[in-house]
Amino acid sequence: MKSAVKDLYSILGVAPHAPQAVIKAAYRALAKQYHPDADGIDDPDRFIELKEAYDVLSDDERRAAYDKSLFVQSRTADRANRGGDDASLDPDEIWSVKVILRPEIESIYSTLNKYSTALGNRFRMAVIKGKCEEDPAAFAADLDKAFFLKYFGHNPEVHLLARKLLEVGQRKAARTLSKTVKKGKFVSPQRSIRLFGIFQRLLDPHNDPTPETRETKRQQKNQIIRKRRDFSLKYLIKFVVQS
Secondary structure (H helix, E strand, O other): OOOOOOOHHHHHOOOOOOOHHHHHHHHHHHHHHHOOOOOOOOOHHHHHHHHHHHHHHOOHHHHHHHHHHHHHHHHHHHHHHOOOOOOOOOHHHHHHHHHHHOOHHHHHHHHHHHHOHHHHHHHHHHHHOOOOOOOHHHHHHHHHHHHHHHHHOOOHHHHHHHHHHHHOOOHHHHHHHHHHHHOOOOOOHHHHHHHHHHHHHHHOHHHOOOOOOOHHHHHHHHHHHHHHHHHHHHHHHHHHHHO
8 A cells, every 4th residue: 555655744743834943943842852761751753753854854955855745645645536547747756756755765776777677667666656665675675586586596696696797787698697597507606606706807997908098099998898798798608508
């Protein structure tokens, strides 16, 4: 079920148009009242809730994003009550609001997108539709686990190799690895990880000649890099298939 955006203004007991001075004063009074060290307080979650609300509303940029998310939620609710859908809502706009409110989701999306564009998009749409607001990191971890189990089997060493390949953009090699695992031919993931060390060093730009200012030297360098990449990729694929 889609989680509703918390009413941070109600938590602090202020109006949505309240100026910063009022928000600050309200927070200080309530924080003092509900501080865990205060006498007779047995609800530490209340203090945490106050702190989270103040952190958002005291920051102009985060407050603006929060107000926008309230507006989006209000429009969504109105359309649902009228039997409509969310087609008029801009997904990119909703995503931008979510990123400001939860900055960590952008790095999570970036990581998943390196592994698979479809995987990254699935996480992004779940965020936009509010399907993982409680714990986006846990939702992403489930997607990640299911992806590697589906395409690379149950061996964690194989998963490690697949991650390394995908993180450096070698999806062709990763697809070959996946096909080989599914055919039951992959028998030595430890050897492949050692091989990948060689493969990674070949791609390391620090191992290439120092760039020269002359155009001919630059072209020679780029040609060496391409040859090394082609050789290492073919070598890895050949090894995996024959293992």
